[in-house]
Amino acid sequence: MYQFNEYQASEHRYDDEKxxxxxxxxxxxxxxxxxxxxxxNFGSKDNYDNMKALIFTAFDHGITHFDLANNxxxxxxxxxxxxxxxxxxxxKPYRNELIISTKAGYDMWPGPYGNWGSRKYLISSLxxxxxxxxxxYVDIFYHHRMDPETPLEETMLALDQIVRSGKALYAGISNYNGERAREAQRIAKELHLPLIINQNRYSIFDRTIEENGLKACAKEDGMGVICxxxxxxxxxxxxxxHGIPADSRVARDGRFLHKEDVxxxxxxxxxxxxxxLAGERGQTLPQMALAWVLRDPEITSVLIGASKPEQIVENLGVVGHTEFSEEELQRIDAIYQSIAGLLDGHRHV
Structure with missing residues (x-):
């Protein structure tokens, strides 16, 4: 494994820039x-050498964006x-080549000032x-979720102050629906705040952003979407x-996905x-699932998680193969519709 200051980024990391x-x-x-x-895979109980291998593999292959949150x-x-x-x-020598993002909006510390979207919380958290x-500074700072009580103007003004202070270059929102995102962008434009991106869950099995107006809002308002x-x-x-692998997320941590659902x-x-269908396309299922998300012009990027460096390399195989025939899209939609009722009961917002 790499030792202190031994890492040198690959000279070929931008070969596929176009x-x-x-x-x-x-x-x-x-x-x-x-x-x-x-x-x-980046928590206090995870392997630090593996974290380095994941990040270095990503950057060596042109992945410049690393997405975090306070919690x-x-x-x-x-x-x-x-x-x-x-x-x-x-x-550190590569800071100008990195896009580093983080967020605040969920529970972080005890008391009334460590949650949601107040000016107090967002600025303190960053x-x-x-x-x-x-x-x-971070490159993108997100408000992590809609706040039903804090006025949206307060949240947007906090993001505006953060950008003007130089602690973030751009602002983003996460887990907003279309209506709320549209209002946030209206305020942002009045403030001349670069609110450039919305981060949301999206997959073949979860079409929420199609149903709640978020995708349409992003297209109309010129906001990127990262999924x-x-x-x-x-x-x-x-x-x-073929069962639940012992090292899988379901086996280790059932907070977000339960065995009985899978x-x-x-x-x-x-x-x-x-x-x-993926095999017919010459792809693995994960590659096709990523390609399906990226096929859409409104989608800027997909966020992958990885436990092994080779997963990152495999997933990158998708970027040049995101075209689908109309027949393929219809087959995917038919498969989705066949279990849509099951999926509706297990969505995580």
């Missing part, structure tokens, strides 16, 4: 079509701390995130077709049908 990057909405920022999320772990803050160590030891990551859980928490990774016969049949 196909790997896409402009984020109407902004001047280009993001890699595949970005690395640190939601899982990614466990424990809260652990992913930012671990990323900060790697950045300080090895990535200050702590910057310390953990050894950064002077997390494009493999539906691993259900579209093929790993559950092993339903109807769902397994649908996953197998999707795998068969």
């Amino acid at each position: 196909i790997l990057y896409k402009r984020c909405g109407a902004s001047g920022l280009r993001l890699p079509k595949v970005s690395l999320g640190l939601w899982h 990614y772990g466990p424990v809260y803050g652990a992913a930012e701390e671990n990323f900060g160590r790697i950045y300080e030891q090895d990535l 200050d702590e995130s910057l310390k953990r990551m050894h950064l002077e 997390f859980s494009p493999l539906a928490q691993g259900e579209l990774s093929e790993k559950y077709l 092993i339903q016969p109807e769902k397994l049949k649908a996953i197998q049908a999707l795998k068969d």
